[in-house]
Amino acid sequence: ALPALHDASLLRTDALLGGEWVTGPSRFAVHNPAHGGALAEVSSADADLARLAVEAAERALPAWRARSARERGLLLGRWAQLLRQNADDLAQLMTAEQGKPLAEARGEVSYAASFLEWYAEEGKRVYGETIPSSDTNKRQWVWRQPVGVCAAITPWNFPLAMITRKVAPALAAGCTVMVKPAEQTPLTALAAAELALRAGLPAGVLAVLPASAEDSVVVGQTWCAHPTVRHLSFTGSTEVGRILMAQSASTLKRLSLELGGHAPFIVFDDADLDSAVEGAVQAKYRNTGQTCICANRLFIQAGIHDAFVEKLAERVAALHLGVGTQPGVQVGPLIDAQALAKVKAHVDDALALGATARVGGNLRTDLGPTFFEPTLLTGVTPKMRCAVEETFGPVAPVLKFDTEAQVIALANASEFGLAGYFYSRDIGRVIRVAEALDYGMVGVNTGLISSAELPFGGIKQSGFGREGGHQGLDEYLDTKLVCVGDV
Ligand code: ADP
Secondary structure (H helix, E strand, O other), X not given: OOOOOOOHHHOOOOEEEOOEEEOOOEEEEEEOOOOOOEEEEEEEOOHHHHHHHHHHHHHHHHHHHHOOHHHHHHHHHHHHHHHHHOHHHHHHHHHHHHOOOHHHHHHHHHHHHHHHHHHHHHXXXXXXXXXXXXOOOOEEEEEEEEOOEEEEEOOOOOOOHHHHHHHHHHHHHOOEEEEEOOOOOHHHHHHHHHHHHHHOOOOOOEEEOOOOHHHHHHHHHHHHHOOOEEEXXXXXXXXXXXXXXXXXXXXXXXXXXXXXXXXXXXXOOOOOHHHHHHHHXXXXXXXXXXXXXXXXXXXXXXXXXXXXXXXXXXXXXXXXXXXXXXXXXXXXXXXXXXXXXXXXXXXXXXXXXXXXXXXXXXXXXXOOOOOEOOEEEEOOOOOOHHHOOOOOOOEEEEEEEOOHHHHHHHHHOOOEEOEEEEEOOOHHHHHHHHHHOOOOEEEEOOOOOOOOOOOEOOEEOOEEOOEOHHHHHHOOEEEEEEEEOOO
């Protein structure tokens, strides 16, 4: 059943299009991953609705672009405030459809609001340049202007923050934007859309179009093929990222792709042991291991290996697994049966090839259909599946290493390049290893690296483009050269 909300009108099940709630031709069910029960039937967008949203966004563009950045910022700020004021309800909806513990869901609401707050300010600083000419009768400027109508396709693991992280810079830049949230988590997205309306966002400036898994493909195709859509931002799997990039070739869209990761988490002998253990818990088990920057391979240097495993095992064994709405729960269910099957396959494969489940390793069907114990595997080798692929679950595989050169080679031996972490107190090593890691983001002596003011994003097959920071605004701006002659 649905959670009881303080404000029941935050429960929306239609699409927001052109400032109105619109029903698509069919509906799809949203489930609670903790027990599999149905939560709501949500309108599914088809190609027609996707096209109508583009047209509404195009109509809304001139007036929105013409407003001052300050005015746009005030609206974003008001929206952020409403998200914060309704944090309890948003968190309830999020936990119901996504599964994360309520405390984490509340944290995400605040994180999501922080992007609106940050870009409400940063939108005022879209500076240009004056470039001296080699020709005395010319004056030359570089201006930056909004790219136009933008589309965003977002994942289920951060049902709110992955939306504001794209929408805030787009709107701040003067673009209009359409969002297709993940089919698993449309309710949080629609509640946020309701609050955007209440904040006073003009009609057509923001559209939110939920779609079933099948219709999501159609919406993606429609937006990719539409010449009016000038930018597509996507967070999700590398596989789908490749499809969207190929589909966008015909209209040469600008793209921001935040794709899969396979983060190494390295602990050198000279690390602060307690801090490294704490960082590993945060970087691994947050959101039940379902983030693209979760530590996916723990490389521990031989001299500190046993002590680290000992301490981490204690912490992992004490993690409270359960339904996200229950007090004190730290690790929730996985998103669905497919996710659970992958986690189990990775653990089974590692055990079959000689790894040891130091903590956990089992399904917990007594708790619900998609619960897996927080798990710590030791004796993992680079051949095992968990050392090669993104697990996206609460499993920490520990690999032992000897030298800095060896671990850098192991850490970089991946097609992915999103986030990497390491712990060391040797200043020379900190600089050397941070330089050597082929990752878009490197956390040194911390397991938490995301923040509205920082450029989040990857290299290699983790995608390109940045979200957050002043770099995140650049994605939504075109550069225009203005060259004035006959001065
Ligand atoms: P995950 O494996 O984490 O579910 P996906 O990449 O499959 O990640 O999904 C992320 C988002 O991409 C979701 O909103 C989903 O509906 C959407 N999506 C999946 N496949 C396609 C596709 N072929 N075209 C457009 N969107 C898609």
